[in-house]
Every structure is written in C-alpha cells, then in structure tokens.
Amino acid sequence: MKDPLLSCEGLYKSYGALRALDNVSLQASAGEVVALLGDNGAGKSTLVRLLSGAERPDKGTISMDGVVTELSGPADGRRKGIEVAWQDLALARSLDATENLFLGKELVYQIPIPKMIRPLKKKAMAAQAKQIFDENQIMWPHSGINVENFSGGQRQQLSFARAAAWSRKVVLMDEPTAALSVMHRRKVWEWCRSVADEGKVVIAIGHSIDELLDVADRVVIFRLGHKIMDKEAIDVTPNEVLQVMAGLTVSETE
C-alpha cells in the first residue's frame, strides 16, 4: 500500500505548563481532504503550526511519503511543498497582490551575488501572477495597490491562491471560512476539493460541521490536545460529531 503523503506519529507539544498536543498521530493520503474539528484550545492550530514547520514538536515525528522529515522552519516546510492558508492570512499589508503572492519565493536574476540582493524579475513575476490570478478568478488589480486596501474576502482569496500555487504536496488551512459569507464559504470548500483532486493533501480546520462533512473525506476531532476521533466522513453524522466534540460520548479512534 502506498505511503501516506503526510503523516505524524506521537506528536507532543507543550507551552510551558500547557500540554497543547498529547501523543497525536495522523495520516493523510494524496487526494484527501481531512477536516480538523474541535473546541478552542483543542490543539488544532498547534498541529498546523507543527506540520508547517513554524514550530518544532517536543517529541514525535513528521513524515512525508513515508520518510521521516525534519522541518527546520517555515521556509523548509515551504521548500518541501507544504503551504498554509493562515487564519489571519499572513499577508504583507504594504505590498500588492503580486508581491504577496511571491513573498518568500521571489524570482530573481541569476547573477553571482547573494540571493537576497539579486534584482527582482518583476515582469516575469507579473506574468506568472496573472496566470495564477486568472485561474483563481482574482479579477481585482494585481499590482500597484497594496493589499490592505482590499476587502477581507479579496485578501482571503489571495491567501488561498498563494497557498495553492506554491504547494506541491500539502495545503493546511486554519479556519479558512471564518470571515466569509455563506456563498463565499461554499466556494472555499469547492476550492479545497479541487486542490485535493490535484493529488495534494488538504487539512482544514473549521467550525461548521455541516460544511466540513460535506467536503471532507475524513473527519478528525481533537479535544484538549488529544485526538479522540478519526473516521471517514461518510461514517459519521453531524450529530455524532457534535456530541463527540462536546465530550458527551466516548468515541473509538480509527
């Protein structure tokens, strides 16, 4: 059987006296949308931070394609094909859409000086950005206007487009629909589905059980740092999920 595209084994993470993740193991295969549910403080965002490389686990391993991988930092995670659509969007407000798209991944001319001070290939980036923005139906100005001038929904679009464009393997989404209207939320979940259909793993944190069950292949529920449920989405009902989240029933993990 093929190795899962992304998996973690026995992850522990504490912040001082607070145990945020307690012996968490998870597997996700290519093409899967995994929904992460749980109350506030359950450990979902912590898991995303560990899987992206933004933080290191105290114990445990992360593997990609069955090979144990050490993520030295967010740059390393991005290099390995893991991208995140952060809850606060992680956009640079003084830069325009194209600059934000390429932030951390700028195209530069290949001349023998340190990479960070090589001249930017602005035309090439503009052209590539146009392609990516057209695919993601981003019609608003791609350059010249800083992103802080745009609406929350537009900025969210940009955040997703960036994550999808750079991800080769995994897209992690932290509350992607928190600030959006119903119509926009549907689009986001459709977009999740299409990203997964490209053969990537999508792990999405959300709060709306109905919407998540609709789009997810698997549902994983966290509570107080533990994984307490991990089932195929078709095997659970919204009611059951709600009860497990509230701690009203004891559930077997997969």
Place this chain on the structure above:
Amino acid sequence: MRTTHQRLRIRSKYFGAPAGLPIAFCAFIIGFSFAEPGIFFTAADFKAVVITESTILLLSIAVLFPLRAGDFDLSVSALMVLSGAILLRLLGAGVPLAIAIILTLMSGVVVGLFNAIAVVKFGIDSFIATLGTLSLLTGLGYFLTNSQTLINTSTGLSNFANYNIGPFPLSVYYSWVFVIIAWYVFQKTPYGTYLIVVGRDRSAAARLGIPVQRIRMSAYVVASLMAAFAGVALTGFLGSVDATTSAAYLLPPYAAAYLGSTTIVVGEFNSFGTLIALYFIAVGTIGFELMGVSQWVGDVFSGAALLAGVLSSQLLARASQRRLAAS
C-alpha cells in the same frame, strides 16, 4: 502603460500627495528668492548645502535600514565620530591609510553586531538599547580623543574626502552613491521587500519563511558600517575629530528619514525621499538664517520637520489600520 506619476500615486494609495514635499521645497526656494533677491538662491548656495549635508545624508541612509525593519538605531551619530577617532589614532600609530580605513569599518561592523545582538537576540527595546550604545560610544569617543580635537595629518585621507570632481568633492559623490545603492536594494531586491515586511508584518514574515532575525540583525550591521564610513569621510572632509560634535548629528538623520517617507514612496522609508527631505530642511534653515533670524531657528525648523514627518508617518499608518479594520 502608466506614467511614473500615476504609478507613484497609485502606490501611495493614501491621502496626502506624494508631491507635497517637492512642492513645499520649490515654494521655499521661490519664497526665499523673493525675500532675499540676489542672495538666495544662488548655485553657490545649493553647492554649499550639498557639500555640508553629505555626511548627514550618509547617516540618514544608514538609519533607513533598521527603520524599515521596524527598529531604531540611535547610536549612528556617536559611532560616526568614534570611527573618526579610531581612524586618526590608527593613522597616528603608523598604520597605512587603506588598512586603517578597513579596520575602522570593521569596528563599525562590531558595533553593528553589538546592537544587533542586544536588540534581536536579547530582545531589548531598540530605542533603549541603541540609546545605551549611543552613550557608550560617546564616552568611548571622549576617551579615544582624550577630550581634545584630533587633527588629521594624512593628505591621503584628506583627498579621500575632498578631492574635487567637477563642482563637488568626493564625499558628496559617496553620499549619492549610497542613496542610489539603497534605492536599488530597497526597491529592486527581495531584501528590500523583506525589510518592510519584517518591519510591519513580522509574524507573517516569519511564517512565510523569511529569516526575520537575520534581516533585523543585518540592518543594524549595514547601518553601523555606513556610519563608520561616514566617520571616515567626515574626518577627511573636516580634517579633524571633535568628540563634542556627535550630538548635532543625532536628530537630523531621523528628521530626514521620517519626512522623506512622505514622498517618492509614500508611507515607506525610502532613500530618494530622504535625500529630498534632507536638502529641504537644509535649504529652509539656510533661508531663514540668510533672512537674519537667530541661530535657534535652525533647530526649531529641524524639530518641526521631524515632528511633521513623524506625524505624517503615524497618520498614514493609522489610516492603513482603519482601512484594514474596515474591510
């Protein structure tokens, strides 16, 4: 295709015309020319301004690096004077000029690293930390000069700063070269972008894989290196080092940097804006002086320019916060 003016206006996207400062500048020149016809504004006046301000221009460009990254470096003025003292002491000890200059620049790097470690690694507030360094370096300056004025006897050093090409001495061209290099780095390279993102959206920068600590630390080292170079150039230009002079160089670079952020690239510390702001403040000061007002007018005008610059900066920043919150 958009004209440069349109591109600048769109990029500004704030209220407040990016042409405000240049217009004020022209208004000053015209106004003073009428007030003092024949005296102001001759080519000699402009030449004098450019020559006298070349050192402060260097310092102003130097502080742009940490400022863009969201940090202060208040120690550059003292480092500049100290570097001059180090240089003259080395020359006095018989060290060849080229090596003495290199050693002086290296001491600048050491100071930059000191600031960088204090602020970035130890997390001390940059304003306070570099205020401390300022005090330290000022004291060291008095120590090295024995509280006296050191005199430069090296013609090589004097030529390094004063050799004339066309109407200006080399020190002017050094300052302009740094303005252009800073412009390139800020506007045309990833590093320039990273400085701004580290300064304004530090958490986002970190999560996108930008090496925040390295960027902040490098900004301090660049600033200090430039300050040390300014010390070399200033010592060559003046022919002496006087430890009591560093205080006069503390605020003008910041006035120029903040006021400069209101033009060319509005809302961002930028090098050409800083150049315009600096010359504007200098021309204004001279204009008032030529009109016979007292010496203190220069300080008042400089202080007012600094306040106006910081106020505009903050208004722009607050407007952008409101915009973000509203969307």
